[in-house]
Amino acid sequence: MRAVQVAVVGGGPAGLTAAIAAARSGARVVLLDENRSLGGQLRYRIAELPELDSSSNRPPRLAKALIGEARDAGVDLRPGTVAWGLFADRVLAVAEGEESYHLEAEQIILATGSTDLPVPFAGGSLPGVMTSRAIQILLHIHRVLPGRRFAVIGIGTEAEEVGRDIAAAGGQVVVRIDPARHGTDLLAEGDDGVRAVTIAGERYDVDAIIVAGGRQPDAQLALMAECDAGYAPALGGIVPLRDADLRSSIPGIFVAGDGAGICDVATAIAEGRLAGLSAAATLGLLSAETLSAARSAYSNAVRDRAAIVDSLHAVRTHV
Amino acid sequence: MTEDGLELDGRRIVRHPVLGPAPAAQTVTMSFDGRPIEALAGEPIAAALLAAGIRAFRTMPRTGEARGGYCFVGRCADCLAIVNGEPNVMTCLTAVRDGTRVETQRGLGAWPASGNSP
Numbered sequence: 001m002r003a004v005q006v007a008v009v010g011g012g013p014a015g016l017t018a019a020i021a022a023a024r025s026g027a028r029v030v031l032l033d034e035n036r037s038l039g040g041q042l043r044y045r046i047a048e049l050p051e052l053d054s055s056s057n058r059p060p061r062l063a064k065a066l067i068g069e070a071r072d073a074g075v076d077l078r079p080g081t082v083a084w085g086l087f088a089d090r091v092l093a094v095a096e097g098e099e100s101y102h103l104e105a106e107q108i109i110l111a112t113g114s115t116d117l118p119v120p121f122a123g124g125s126l127p128g129v130m131t132s133r134a135i136q137i138l139l140h141i142h143r144v145l146p147g148r149r150f151a152v153i154g155i156g157t158e159a160e161e162v163g164r165d166i167a168a169a170g171g172q173v174v175v176r177i178d179p180a181r182h183g184t185d186l187l188a189e190g191d192d193g194v195r196a197v198t199i200a201g202e203r204y205d206v207d208a209i210i211v212a213g214g215r216q217p218d219a220q221l222a223l224m225a226e227c228d229a230g231y232a233p234a235l236g237g238i239v240p241l242r243d244a245d246l247r248s249s250i251p252g253i254f255v256a257g258d259g260a261g262i263c264d265v266a267t268a269i270a271e272g273r274l275a276g277l278s279a280a281a282t283l284g285l286l287s288a289e290t291l292s293a294a295r296s297a298y299s300n301a302v303r304d305r306a307a308i309v310d311s312l313h314a315v316r317t318h319v
Numbered sequence: 320m321t322e323d324g325l326e327l328d329g330r331r332i333v334r335h336p337v338l339g340p341a342p343a344a345q346t347v348t349m350s351f352d353g354r355p356i357e358a359l360a361g362e363p364i365a366a367a368l369l370a371a372g373i374r375a376f377r378t379m380p381r382t383g384e385a386r387g388g389y390c391f392v393g394r395c396a397d398c399l400a401i402v403n404g405e406p407n408v409m410t411c412l413t414a415v416r417d418g419t420r421v422e423t424q425r426g427l428g429a430w431p432a433s434g435n436s437p
Contacts (some may be wrong), residue, residue: 146370
């Protein structure tokens with residue numbers, strides 16, 4: 001068994017910010033991320049983030065800055081490391097390279113992010129059908145354009161962003177599909193890969209279909225630890241309940257970012273900061289006044305979110 | 320190169336209008352069903368296959384339908400294939416090396432004979 005003061009699970013905007021805040025307060029912090037590189041969604045998104053000001057609204061640059069700050073703050077950064085379990089008494093089960101070990105943490109911050117929601121439709125499992133995150137990873141990390149003529153299933157900002165990403169990389173979005181209106185009369189055809197999509201009787205030749213159906217919080221570790229959870233459609237599904245310091249129902253376990261409910265990057269950063277400071281305060285590294293100021297800063301920055309977080313405690317009785 | 324700074328080489332984005340030129344990488348040779356394919360060392364096998372125009376990596380055990388990469392983050396298992404003789408390898412998370420042999424996986428795949436425990 002290994003031990004650390006603060007373990008952060010997830011190296012996206014929430015996790016990195018949480019780790020920085022806790023480490024700067026004087027805590028020994030380790031950050032685990034299953035991917036080979038840190039940054040989470042900031043690794044594969046490139047569109048300017050409208051919720052942030054121009055100094056930090058470019059995802060790749062923001063990732064680089066946060067990783068640099070975390071390193072400078074002394075955070076033990078461990079990409080390529082999967083936290084696959086969270087047991088009682090804040091013991092994480094960790095797989096790192098060829099090694100497997102348990103890590104006992106005095107405070108744990110879960111910043112586990114989200115997973116793309118599938119959209120069911122006939123032919124939806126053909127090769128060439130992939131999630132919006134998959135195409136962003138291919139285009140921006142691996143620099144591969146896997147098709148020429150794309151259909152995008154989804155409406156809203158995520159679908160628009162991925163449509164622009166495809167166009168910037170030389171692909172053509174030939175049809176956009178609203179899954180709420182065309183779920184049942186949507187048909188993808190092909191043999192070893194998608195060749196066409198038919199929607200309401202109209203057929204389009206495409207060689208790729210992108211499913212941008214939204215995201216759901218990755219709350220598995222919190223649920224495994226038996227944190228109380230509630231169902232909140234506005235947050236993307238089942239999420240852990242949290243108090244005003246972003247602490248779950250289990251002492252010493254905090255949750256921040258998409259894993260606590262789908263949010264934008266600015267909110268993820270605000271939550272990461274508060275969760276990191278809350279963990280440090282719990283360790284006695286931060287005064288009550290400083291934490292109180294951080295709590296106010298958070299609820300002022302993301303008023304709607306804070307209200308939803310608060311209202312979830314009432315929802316809980318219904319699940 | 321187009322006006323906006325995009326440059327493609329087949330399905331490879333050599334230069335991206337926002338990200339700039341692709342990072343330098345060593346070209347290696349892998350194979351798919353015995354056919355040699357050029358790939359970049361360290362990229363996921365699935366990315367190399369898609370860059371080579373190969374979309375179907377395996378077939379379903381009952382229906383025989385083709386499957387390829389869907390999520391690219393190690394969640395869905397659509398991208399499983401036989402890699403260096405071993406079936407059920409997640410190609411979206413497994414890096415290409417020089418000489419990597421990939422074959423279409425038909426159904427569940429057969430584990431290679433081995434005296435080793437898993």
